[in-house]
Amino acid sequence: xxxxxxxxxxxxxxxxxxxxxxxxxxxxxxxxxxxxxxxxxxxxxxxxxxxxxxxxxxxxxxxxxxxxxxxxxxxxxxxxxxxxxxxxxxxxxxxxxxxxxxxxxxxxxxxxxxxxxxxxxxxxxxxxxxxxxxxxxxxxxxxxxxxxxxxxxxxxxxxxxxxx
Amino acid sequence: xxxxxxxxxxxxxxxxxxxxxxxxxxxxxxxxxxxxxxxxxxxxxxxxxxxxxxxxxxxxxxxxxxxxxxxxxxxxxxxxxxxxxxxxxxxxxxxxxxxxxxxxxxxxxxxxxxxxxxxxxxxxxxxxxxxxxxxxxxxxxxxxxxxxxxxxxxxxxxxxxxxxxxxxxxxxxxxxxxxxxxxxxxxxxxxxxxxxxxxxxxxxxxxxxxxxxxxxxxxxxxxxxxxxxxxxxxxxxxxxxxxxxxxxxxxxxxxxxxxxxxxxxxxxxxxxxxxxxxxxxxxxxxxxxxxxxxxxxxxxxxxxxxxxx
Numbered sequence: 001x002x003x004x005x006x007x008x009x010x011x012x013x014x015x016x017x018x019x020x021x022x023x024x025x026x027x028x029x030x031x032x033x034x035x036x037x038x039x040x041x042x043x044x045x046x047x048x049x050x051x052x053x054x055x056x057x058x059x060x061x062x063x064x065x066x067x068x069x070x071x072x073x074x075x076x077x078x079x080x081x082x083x084x085x086x087x088x089x090x091x092x093x094x095x096x097x098x099x100x101x102x103x104x105x106x107x108x109x110x111x112x113x114x115x116x117x118x119x120x121x122x123x124x125x126x127x128x129x130x131x132x133x134x135x136x137x138x139x140x141x142x143x144x145x146x147x148x149x150x151x152x153x154x155x156x157x158x159x160x161x162x163x164x
Numbered sequence: 165x166x167x168x169x170x171x172x173x174x175x176x177x178x179x180x181x182x183x184x185x186x187x188x189x190x191x192x193x194x195x196x197x198x199x200x201x202x203x204x205x206x207x208x209x210x211x212x213x214x215x216x217x218x219x220x221x222x223x224x225x226x227x228x229x230x231x232x233x234x235x236x237x238x239x240x241x242x243x244x245x246x247x248x249x250x251x252x253x254x255x256x257x258x259x260x261x262x263x264x265x266x267x268x269x270x271x272x273x274x275x276x277x278x279x280x281x282x283x284x285x286x287x288x289x290x291x292x293x294x295x296x297x298x299x300x301x302x303x304x305x306x307x308x309x310x311x312x313x314x315x316x317x318x319x320x321x322x323x324x325x326x327x328x329x330x331x332x333x334x335x336x337x338x339x340x341x342x343x344x345x346x347x348x349x350x351x352x353x354x355x356x357x358x359x360x361x362x363x364x365x366x367x368x369x370x371x372x373x374x375x376x377x378x379x380x381x382x383x384x385x386x387x388x389x390x391x392x393x394x395x396x397x398x399x400x401x402x403x404x405x406x407x408x409x410x411x412x413x414x415x416x417x418x419x420x421x422x423x424x425x426x427x428x429x430x431x432x433x434x435x436x437x438x439x440x441x442x443x444x445x446x447x448x449x450x451x452x453x454x455x456x457x458x459x460x461x462x463x464x465x466x467x468x469x470x471x472x473x
Contacts, residue, residue: 012211019291019302020215024222029367029431030296048175056182064207065294065302071189073295078186082179114297119343119364129365134296 003160007042007054010156014038015061030137032145033107035062039081040103041153048085055081069118076113080106096150103146104139111135205331208302212334215291216304265389282400282439284318285309287335289434299342299362303436306333310440314398319436322427323347323392323403327438335438340405341372341430348396349405352389354379360390360405360424370430371409375421386411390424400443 014034022031035058043051059077063070084102115130124130287303305311307330317324317337325339340347345362358377366373377384388408392399404427411422 012214015294016211016214016218018294020218021222023292024219024226031294033295035294047171049171049178052175052179052182056186062294064204065291066298066300069190070193071186074189075183075186078179078182082175085175114295118297122343124343124364126365133365133368138296 002163006156006160008057010038010153011035011054011058011061014058015065019065027141028137030134030141032141033110033138034145034149035059036077036080036107036110037103037142037146037149038153039077040084040106041099041150042157043081043084044087044099044102045154045157046085047088048082051081051085052078053081055079072117073114076110076117080110096147099150100143100146103150104143107139107142108135111138204329208331208334212290212302212304212331215302219290262389282441283310284437285311285440286435286437287311289436290334297343297364299339299345299367299430300328301337301339301433303335303337303438304333305438306331306335308332311335311438312440312442314442316392316398316400316403316439316443317436318403318428318439319433320428321404323399323405324428324430324433324436326398337436339430341367341426347399347405348393349374349390350393351377351379351384351408352391354381354383354388356384357393357395358390358420366423367430369423370425371423372406372426373421374408374411374424375419377411377420377422378418379420380418384408384411384420396443398443400439400441 014037018031018034022034039051039055039058042054055077056074059072059074060070062073062077066073084106087098087102090098111131111134115124115127115135119130120127285305287305287309289301290304291302293300303317311327311330313327313330315327317326323340325337325342325345327335328338329336338345339362340360341362343362343364347360348357349360350357356377356379359375361373361375363373374390386408390405390408392401392403392405394401406424406426406428409423409425411420413420
């Protein structure tokens with residue numbers, strides 16, 4: 001129960017930060033994908049089941065601020081959480097390289113999936129532009145933020161496991 | 165070991181179950197507005213105050229940052245400002261030239277009085293869309309201040325976008341530079357109708373796409389101003405959008421397409437004005453969604469015909 005409340009608060013915080021504070025510090029109008037870091041981190045630390053749930057709700061939050069179709073992001077995030085959950089057993093205590101690697105891959109996958117579903121289907125064919133201007137910068141920025149906040153998520157998880 | 169395989173199967177079921185929910189949600193929101201409406205109302209009710217507060221914190225911090233900037237930065241800024249002064253001087257001369265044209269246009273379209281007649285509400289932008297793919301933003305006014313869906317949003321004397329969702333003290337605005345946005349517009353000098361659409365690839369250049377411009381007399385030239393058209397379903401007529409910066413003939417030899425430079429600086433928007441008046445597309449059908457305006461007027465005509473008959 002405690003875990004659920006803490007996770008809900010974390011999601012809420014990440015979403016609100018992503019839409020307000022990080023917008024003020026956006027580099028070249030690109031913001032890091034905090035909700036994705038959250039999804040990948042917890043999927044990676046806790047396994048498939050938690051990855052799916054965290055991914056689903058993080059995706060719903062993303063859908064909320066994007067309008068149009070609700071469920072697209074929820075689906076993408078959920079898949080990311082599920083796939084990252086498979087890597088749970090190769091997780092070593094506080095080795096930061098593996099989660100960074102997985103966040104990078106996941107953000108890349110997220111960007112490409114978003115492009116395929118929401119842009120390519122409407123005939124926007126210039127994939128290289130989107131890759132260069134949006135996907136790659138977002139991946140890099142997210143990667144840097146992961147280095148900063150992954151340890152925080154790790155500590156929160158440790159604390160939750162210790163408490164119950 | 166047994167527990168582990170159980171868990172794996174369980175998570176597989178959860179995955180499939182949530183996948184079905186996702187598809188159901190996508191289908192629901194694609195075909196109707198049912199799912200998104202109440203869902204958003206509830207969440208935004210909680211989120212809006214927090215976003216509002218955090219936005220103030222962010223603005224405060226960035227202002228402090230500016231205050232404590234060292235002299236090297238200020239020097240650099242001075243250089244860029246000088247460049248900007250040159251640029252502005254140039255722009256100013258151009259604007260003076262446009263002034264004359266503008267005066268003429270005002271007489272033609274009575275733009276002046278129209279702009280002033282619209283009731284307006286000022287609002288502050290408190291959040292932008294969470295991803296990097298869209299250009300939506302949330303403002304801190306809602307139905308309590310008379311804002312409704314499809315109200316037009318302006319700033320700097322030009323069109324910014326349209327309200328897509330609204331709650332008691334928040335509203336979501338889709339900017340005209342968003343990839344999903346299409347605005348029916350016309351060239352103010354010749355009244356030729358065209359379509360202005362946003363495109364993510366043009367965002368850095370600060371331009372919008374212009375397409376389907378019918379200009380058989382070949383009278384429209386680069387630099388002409390583009391305003392919202394009279395035949396638009398949702399946009400009030402005569403709101404300035406921008407100036408044509410590039411124009412080429414399409415391969416079908418009938419229409420032209422090109423780019424326009426909007427008057428609004430979308431990257432540095434902080435405050436906007438919402439025009440709290442809907443475009444009227446037929447009095448008897450006002451309760452219907454405005455998106456079917458053209459069809460509405462047709463059905464209305466047929467209705468009156470049948471009454472007469």
